[in-house]
Amino acid sequence: MTRCLAICMRQPDNELIAAECLSLTGGAPDANGVAYCTSLDYVGRSSYIRHGVEIIAQAETFAELTTAIRRARFDATDFRIEWMAHAKQCPIGRMEAIVGVADAIELYYPNLDRPQHRFLLLARDDGFVFGEIVADSQRAYQTHLAKPYRTSSALPPRLARAAINLLPPTIRSMADLCCGSGTVAVEAASMGLEVWAADRDPLAVQITRANLDYFGYRGTVQVADAAEWGQQAEGLVADLPYGINLRRAQVDQLQALLDNAAQRAPVAVFLAAEDLSRRLGQAGFVDIELFRHRPSASGNPVTRVVHRCRSAVFQRQDSVDIAPVGRAADIGVVEDHQQAVEELIRGYHQAHADHDAEALRACHADAYFRFLGGNSDNPLDWLPDVYCSRDYMMEWGRDTAVNEATYQFSLRFISLRCNDELAVAVTQESGRWSRPDGEVIGSWEDKCCVWFAALIEGNWKIVGQYWRDAG
Ligand SMILES: C[S@@+](CC[C@H](N)C(=O)[O-])C[C@H]1O[C@@H](n2cnc3c(N)ncnc32)[C@H](O)[C@@H]1O
Numbered sequence: 001m002t003r004c005l006a007i008c009m010r011q012p013d014n015e016l017i018a019a020e021c022l023s024l025t026g027g028a029p030d031a032n033g034v035a036y037c038t039s040l041d042y043v044g045r046s047s048y049i050r051h052g053v054e055i056i057a058q059a060e061t062f063a064e065l066t067t068a069i070r071r072a073r074f075d076a077t078d079f080r081i082e083w084m085a086h087a088k089q090c091p092i093g094r095m096e097a098i099v100g101v102a103d104a105i106e107l108y109y110p111n112l113d114r115p116q117h118r119f120l121l122l123a124r125d126d127g128f129v130f131g132e133i134v135a136d137s138q139r140a141y142q143t144h145l146a147k148p149y150r151t152s153s154a155l156p157p158r159l160a161r162a163a164i165n166l167l168p169p170t171i172r173s174m175a176d177l178c179c180g181s182g183t184v185a186v187e188a189a190s191m192g193l194e195v196w197a198a199d200r201d202p203l204a205v206q207i208t209r210a211n212l213d214y215f216g217y218r219g220t221v222q223v224a225d226a227a228e229w230g231q232q233a234e235g236l237v238a239d240l241p242y243g244i245n246l247r248r249a250q251v252d253q254l255q256a257l258l259d260n261a262a263q264r265a266p267v268a269v270f271l272a273a274e275d276l277s278r279r280l281g282q283a284g285f286v287d288i289e290l291f292r293h294r295p296s297a298s299g300n301p302v303t304r305v306v307h308r309c310r311s312a313v314f315q316r317q318d319s320v321d322i323a324p325v326g327r328a329a330d331i332g333v334v335e336d337h338q339q340a341v342e343e344l345i346r347g348y349h350q351a352h353a354d355h356d357a358e359a360l361r362a363c364h365a366d367a368y369f370r371f372l373g374g375n376s377d378n379p380l381d382w383l384p385d386v387y388c389s390r391d392y393m394m395e396w397g398r399d400t401a402v403n404e405a406t407y408q409f410s411l412r413f414i415s416l417r418c419n420d421e422l423a424v425a426v427t428q429e430s431g432r433w434s435r436p437d438g439e440v441i442g443s444w445e446d447k448c449c450v451w452f453a454a455l456i457e458g459n460w461k462i463v464g465q466y467w468r469d470a471g
Contacts, residue, residue, distance in 0.1 A: 016048065056130050
């Protein structure tokens with residue numbers, strides 16, 4: 001299912017690297033900064049991902065890899081191969097490997113100075129991966145270092161960009177409650193987001209406007225107290241002004257600011273000098289995650305705790321009942337999506353058969369997959385709270401009984417309707433789990449399964465499922 005790699009910078013003290021990569025590509029990097037992932041669409045806007053690679057071939061041994069490359073069909077006009085060795089004991093040297101792969105790319109010639117195609121050859125402990133580098137970070141944050149107006153409390157543009165990248169990459173608008181010199185606003189505007197920014201200091205507002213203008217970016221910047229500002233957006237970032245030694249009045253202000261922020265956007269990122277989880281919880285934020293960005297030898301002297309969270313206010317507004325199938329079946333048919341949803345549901349079963357926990361988790365909405373029950377099309381009969389949380393899914397595949405069992409399945413699509421947001425599929429399915437000695441531990445025949453999937457951050461994910469007898 002995963003066909004791409006994201007290659008990130010390596011900086012063990014920066015937890016934002018993995019979080020940004022997961023948010024933008026769907027995969028988290030290993031200790032070497034390499035992530036198997038599902039999308040490279042947003043690599044260009046990344047702070048810490050260097051390259052996105054479409055995998056062409058992978059194999060355990062070098063001989064198997066070159067055989068697979070010879071068989072693969074891909075354009076390699078004027079190519080160059082880059083080498084990356086992450087194996088503890090690499091069975092082959094850099095030049096020998098590059099020449100071996102170049103020989104396997106038959107019909108095409110290298111052009112090291114002006115390549116049209118750049119390939120990456122990666123040696124890992126478990127074998128070799130070969131793919132084409134199809135995306136690079138544009139490093140726009142470097143350009144923004146030249147902004148004309150700065151303040152001593154300004155964020156590094158790269159960090160500001162990484163914070164924005166923790167928001168879902170599909171959002172179209174962003175609010176910055178404490179814009180200061182506008183570092184966050186500049187990064188967000190350069191990504192094409194509609195930007196709303198505020199600061200209670202009129203000078204900061206002037207500076208932010210001037211910095212946006214300098215780069216030719218647009219944004220609405222207002223003098224406002226963040227505890228009262230009424231602007232809403234699809235995502236929110238705030239680089240908070242408050243340090244560890246808070247005075248009483250500041251604590252009250254901070255809480256008022258967070259309380260208001262929870263009303264302003266469904267998902268938010270806060271940068272602070274300390275862990276604000278408790279205060280965020282009080283304000284009505286949930287799913288609070290923390291990523292620490294520690295001072296680096298190369299410059300940034302301040303440890304920042306970056307929080308990502310969702311506002312329960314918006315979650316409550318969004319949690320409407322799923323329409324009964326009869327109504328949902330009228331949602332339409334977008335053919336491009338139909339194939340993706342079909343692959344998603346087949347992939348879900350195949351992941352069970354492969355015991356591939358990562359692939360299975362990739363099928364699910366990040367935090368939520370609800371089993372709705374059985375034998376009724378009436379939503380009033382569906383189970384209210386049986387769901388697989390992300391934590392539960394992280395456990396999947398660690399269970400030896402599951403790992404040793406064989407999973408066989410067959411499914412047929414009876415109907416598959418979808419629009420640009422929601423899909424409802426009805427399948428007829430049979431299957432079974434059996435032990436290594438052949439004993440069947442669970443089976444089902446001709447069950448009718450109703451699946452709900454949603455297009456989340458550009459990918460179709462299963463969000464619910466229920467079953468009934470076919471017919
Ligand atoms: C850490 S600075 C933000 C720096 C900014 N990210 C940058 O890169 O320049 C915090 C900002 O919050 C502003 N601020 C403090 N309290 C505020 C409030 N209640 N409402 C709005 N802005 C506030 C300050 O004026 C200051 O500009």
